[in-house]
Amino acid sequence: MTSPSSAIAPLDTARIRADFPILGTLARGKPLVYLDNAGSSQKPRQVIEAITRYYESENANIHRGVHYLSERASELYEGTREGARRFFNARRAHEIIFTRGTTEGMNLVGAGFAQAILKPGDEVIVSTMDHHSVIVPWQQACIRSGAKIVAVPVTPEGELDIEAYVRLLNERTKMVALTWVSNALGTINPVRRIIEEAHARGAAVMLDGAQAAPHLAVDVQAVDCDFFVCSGHKMLGPTGVGVLYGKETWLDRLPPYQTGGGMIDMVTIEQSTWARLPAKFEAGTPDIAAVVGFQAALDYLEAVGLDAVAAHEHELVSYATERVAEVPGLRVIGTTPNKAGVLSLVMEGAHPHDIGTILDQEGVAVRAGHHCCQPLMRHYGLSSTARASFYLYNTREEVDVLVGALHKVREIFS
Numbered sequence: 001m002t003s004p005s006s007a008i009a010p011l012d013t014a015r016i017r018a019d020f021p022i023l024g025t026l027a028r029g030k031p032l033v034y035l036d037n038a039g040s041s042q043k044p045r046q047v048i049e050a051i052t053r054y055y056e057s058e059n060a061n062i063h064r065g066v067h068y069l070s071e072r073a074s075e076l077y078e079g080t081r082e083g084a085r086r087f088f089n090a091r092r093a094h095e096i097i098f099t100r101g102t103t104e105g106m107n108l109v110g111a112g113f114a115q116a117i118l119k120p121g122d123e124v125i126v127s128t129m130d131h132h133s134v135i136v137p138w139q140q141a142c143i144r145s146g147a148k149i150v151a152v153p154v155t156p157e158g159e160l161d162i163e164a165y166v167r168l169l170n171e172r173t174k175m176v177a178l179t180w181v182s183n184a185l186g187t188i189n190p191v192r193r194i195i196e197e198a199h200a201r202g203a204a205v206m207l208d209g210a211q212a213a214p215h216l217a218v219d220v221q222a223v224d225c226d227f228f229v230c231s232g233h234k235m236l237g238p239t240g241v242g243v244l245y246g247k248e249t250w251l252d253r254l255p256p257y258q259t260g261g262g263m264i265d266m267v268t269i270e271q272s273t274w275a276r277l278p279a280k281f282e283a284g285t286p287d288i289a290a291v292v293g294f295q296a297a298l299d300y301l302e303a304v305g306l307d308a309v310a311a312h313e314h315e316l317v318s319y320a321t322e323r324v325a326e327v328p329g330l331r332v333i334g335t336t337p338n339k340a341g342v343l344s345l346v347m348e349g350a351h352p353h354d355i356g357t358i359l360d361q362e363g364v365a366v367r368a369g370h371h372c373c374q375p376l377m378r379h380y381g382l383s384s385t386a387r388a389s390f391y392l393y394n395t396r397e398e399v400d401v402l403v404g405a406l407h408k409v410r411e412i413f414s
């Protein structure tokens, strides 16, 4: 595996764990070993307290009232927009749109392209390793607009076939929508190269950052993506909030996704004009408390440092990869050296759901299933895998518990 810079100090996991009340839970009578972080991360006290504080002393609707609380709530909400701008290094705060999460952001842009950009004969590129929340919105955008959808193939190690990608690009390609970090394999895709190749042919690029934002430092200007989406709940934040970043020039070209209060300029019974960015894409009352809590999550990640998080996960996944090799009949799916903290496993003679259930009896939480990546599973001739996914609060000792539990699975199914 490629090693992270040795200059990065190791994380103080004991101190970090003390911030996460849920990690003290007993699951099935055993200390919880939470390894379903790609599904959703746990929340530090700082996030939980920000949400409580909001409801106890800051709650009102935003952008509407002239009163004290409404001003306070609006300040907090817009403060997070600026916080997210800084966190992802967007040029302008109004290029940050709050959504419910990755899925909603992808649908917003897909629907806008179907309505305003895509024409019959145009092409959209996705990849075989993408999450359904990339594939399905773009597939539907293509069905609606008469454009054609094509997919970049995946190599046996679980990397994108970049030569095949370059061959798929042509002057009809309008959009390349891809997962930055695979939730099923952990593969970190070479997005800089992917974007350069797309831009050279005039295609826009939308990155699914659901698994990138929690685990590595994201700089949207440095990678030069046109759109980027992520989910707060996977990066220590609450459910109900996500970020859509879009370059101003692109967001200005897209029609609103939802209409109603807060997103208009002028309304008559027959027609309406739209507010400027970002309001144009934020119809109705958003999940204000979640946006407030999200800022506390960004602050937490910033204080720990994304480079330190990435190095910690790299260390854990390398150790886990070594240790699971001891378990007879166990195979890791996705073996590229350049991967984030995801370990997808299959075992001869044992169904992934059985693996998940037996691990659960040991207090170990993993996910078993297709991970919303059916085309990828089909590529491997599998219906599902058992997936352990790591985060900043996980430890080597927890990897040892996982490996011990996998040995039990082996005994039961041998």
Ligand code: 7TS
Binding pocket: 038, 039, 040, 101, 102, 103, 104, 131, 133, 134, 179, 181, 182, 183, 184, 208, 210, 211, 231, 367, 371, 372
């Ligand atoms: N893209 C990727 C790469 C993801 O991992 C997920 C969620 C999504 C998009 C969708 O995010 P949402 O917040 O809008 O639901 N992935 C997973 C997972 O791997 N297990 O549960 C959810």
